[in-house]
Amino acid sequence: MSSELISFVKVILISMASLLYCYFIAQKLSKGKFRLLSFVPVFSIFVVLPLYISSTFLSSNIAFFITWLTTFKLVLFSFNLGPLAFDSKVSFTLFASIAFLPTRIKHNKIAKYVQNHDDLGNDPHPKLPLSLPAKVVVFAMLVMGKRHLEIMDPIAKLYVNCATLYFYLDITMSLSNVFVRSRFGVEVRQSFDEPYLATSLQNFWGRRWNRSVSETLHTAVYQPVRYEIGVPRWMAVVIVFVVSGLMHELLLYYIIRAIPTWEVTWFFVVHGLCVAVEIELKRALGKRIKHSKTAKYAQNQEEVDKEPRPKIPLNLPAKVVIFVMLIMGKKYYEIVDPIAKLCMNCATLYFYLDMIMCLSNVFVRSRFGVEVSRPFDEPYLATSLQNFWGRRWNRLVSETLHNAVYQPVRYEVGGPRWMAVVVVFVVSGLMHELLLYYIIRAIPTWEVTWFFVIHGLCVAVEIELKRALGKRWQIHWVVSGPLTMAFLVATAHWLFFPPLLR
Structure with a gap:
């Protein structure tokens, strides 16, 4: 070593x-x-x-x-x-x-970078789609699951390998972007653009998968071959894929140190030929084939460029794919480490609730034109228990409890703030206990209720401490974030999940 x-x-x-x-x-x-x-x-x-x-x-x-x-x-x-x-x-x-x-940079001009200074004003903190911490968590789960690949179904094994490769590359390139932007002030762009939503091979290879490599090959290979040598478009495309195949074959040689079989090269050659055929067909047929708006967007036609497709944070199809992978992994629970099992349980619960509420939002917005807000706001980035329960986790329930319980107790009854907070968590705990009874049809053990009571007391203490100390004592989010998640996971493992798992 x-x-x-x-x-x-x-x-x-x-x-x-x-x-x-x-x-x-x-x-x-x-x-x-x-x-x-x-x-x-x-x-x-x-x-x-x-x-x-x-x-x-x-x-x-x-x-x-x-x-x-x-x-x-x-x-x-x-x-x-x-x-x-x-x-x-x-x-x-x-x-x-x-x-x-x-790193993919937007342009080659150096921009002034401002790090959370007053001149940022009301500029919101930029959010990463399919947030980087979420990618890291999913990638860690996939890596932990690799030790059980031998007993997995071939299809599940294929999904795990594809997802692991995608998340590793995307995380590496996202971290590179974060470093370059924060250190030098250079505007950067994402290297991956939701490749699982590709509408064609051209769309996948040209605009969604590893665009850093795509742009490099386009500038270094396609443009010289197409415009300097003057070969047809389809031939230039095939040559790009041949070069990409040879480079991947070289990468494979560095990894396995064995005589090439050229299968990887042929993979890219086949895809290059298919992309070339696709491009020529689109060019020949033109508007004789009607495209949906989604397809037009994917092909970057002018009329759709004026109205870009709205993106869903932690895109809904990605959530569905990850959720399905988690469900498929449940059959291996007996051999999974307890910590991995706990992470899978937490992730399964989160993705299920988030998907259901996102689908509800999509239906209401598309059917009735009502503006909706996201029910979850990256709860894994919470910096405190108050931040987690009040602003990030299941905000639909939080707002309902705030209006139905907190405000009457606080302003009608006149109870102190901390008491109103605890009452809200007690009501939430009782409702969760009732839900659990409907699921398992067993006499309540009240563990779930105590989970919420403990969190309610902790949130009440946190609020009063913040009120008393003000800005005189603050914990940096780098420390408070992991501590918050550790407390949530530990108490969930102790009180919330056992009744469900039993």
Whole structure:
């Protein structure tokens, strides 16, 4: 392990030194063939770097991010193209970050970045679709489930592998985007755009799956072949897929270190031919085939561009897919670790409730035109119990209890704030206990009620402490967030889930 770590550090240092050479040599040579020739030694080094590492995980990452993406970015930079071609001189740290990390930037201009200063005004905190913490949780669950792949159905195994690959790539690229944007102020774009909603192969490969690679191949391969050499559109598309297939074949060689079978290359060749046929058919048939609005949106036609499709946070189809995977995984509960089982139970409950309420919102909004609000607001990002129960978890129930219980107790009866809060949680606990009785038809053990009573007391204490201390004592969200989730999971494991699991 220590020798592997030393080899990895050496690879990183060699990569940084090579990139430093490119950074300074580019200032001496103008764009064109001479700059490209000066980069050739670096390309040669990048090709052999993954071979110095035996770890499958590390070598595959080095091969993808450095041997492939960084090499292609430097080829484009030779002609002052691509993400490294900024309109003004940039620092080496930014240059290296863009070169090594799979980041998609909106443009090559440096924007001033403001970190939560007063001049942000009322600018809302940006939200990540299919929020990054949610992706991390789902990815962790998939990785934990991999130890049971041998006993899974082939179809379930296929879904797990596909989902694991997608979430790993998306998490890595999202983290790269977060780092580059927060550190350097460069506007970035998502690398994945809900690929599970693709309406065609062209839509999948061109606009939804790993757009960082798609854009790199488009600039480095498609445009030169199409416009410099002058080949037909369909041939340029096929050549792009052939290059992509060869690069994936090289990645596979770095991982398994075996003679290529060329199956991966043929996978991309077949898809390239299909995409080429699709493009030519669309071009030939034009408007003779009627498209739905969704299809037009996917093909980026002008009339739909003016009215973009609204996106659902943590998109509903994604929730359905994850929920189905969780349900399929329940058949392996006997062999799953207790912690993994607990995480699966929490996730299953959350996704089920969120899907039901999202579907209700979709129906009411589409049928009657009534504006609706989201019932859940990323509860896994809660920073306190008050924040979790009051603003993030099942806000429909929270608002109902606030109007039906809290306000009468607080303002009609005249009870103190903390008492009104506790009464709300007691009522919620009793209603949950009644729901549990309808489900299991057994004498209540009152564990669920006590779960809510304990949380009600904790929320009441939290509110009074905040009121008394004000801003004199605050816990950073980095600390309070994990503590909140740990308390929720621990108490749920102790009181909420046992009656259901029994």
